[in-house]
Amino acid sequence: MIPSNPFRSLLAVAAFAGALSLTPALAEVAVKVPAPAVDNHGGEGLQKVVLAGGCFWGIQAVYQHTDGVTKAVSGYSGGTKDTASYDVVSSGRTGHAEAVEVTYDPKKVSYGKILQIFFSVAHDPTQLDRQGPDTGPQYRSEIFYSTPEQKKITEAYVAQLGGAKVYKRPIVTKLSSLSAFYPAEDYHQDYAYLHPMQPYIYINDRPKVENLKRLFSDVYRDKPALVRAATN
Secondary structure, eight states: OOOSSHHHHHHHHHHHHHHHHHHHHHTTSOOOOOOOSSOOOOOSSOEEEEEEESOHHHHHHHHHTBTTEEEEEEEEESSOGGGOSHHHHTTTOSSOEEEEEEEEOTTTSOHHHHHHHIIIIIOOTTOTTEETTEESGGGOEEEEEOSHHHHHHHHHHHHHHHHHTOSSSOOOOEEEEOOOOEEOOGGGTTHHHHOTTSHHIIIIIHHHHHHHHHHOTTTBOSSOOOHHHHHO
């Protein structure tokens, strides 16, 4: 996410200068994929799913602006508790993926809609062990489902999108049962909201939120559901 060497830092700054005028064009990249044929609507109580699709800053920002989502927390999933820290996960050898725990009200937004947003604007599900400028298995595309119903809907949806060939390349998103989720360090939470003009955020994550607003205006909300607000 943050460039690991001075050369990449210079490239990010240079790209940022050009992105100031190119953001509308970048926002045209996303395409709204078909809604799931199999979905659930309603239900009692809040539900959770953990989504991984590259840098967690952008995934978190997208769902913080999704109406019906009560909280979106950046963190790690797929590995063990003792390796759930940014410096260690960044090695790519922990089994963890940078992920976001999305808590949502199924009476306001369905699980299928959460997935449709994930596959439309949150990330590119055809990129293997990378996402945009970030490379490594910690940036893989993966859905950690927490209920049998979520598993059923997710499997059906991935098959639906693959069969419809909505992407030029195969979907590489992994499906796994959620065993544990570990929140990331405090400085990662609400990062896109707190640093909107940081080059990485402006170039890579601001277009995601703009695409959410453009393609999913029915569930877009301007005021994000911040982690800090939920814990204060």
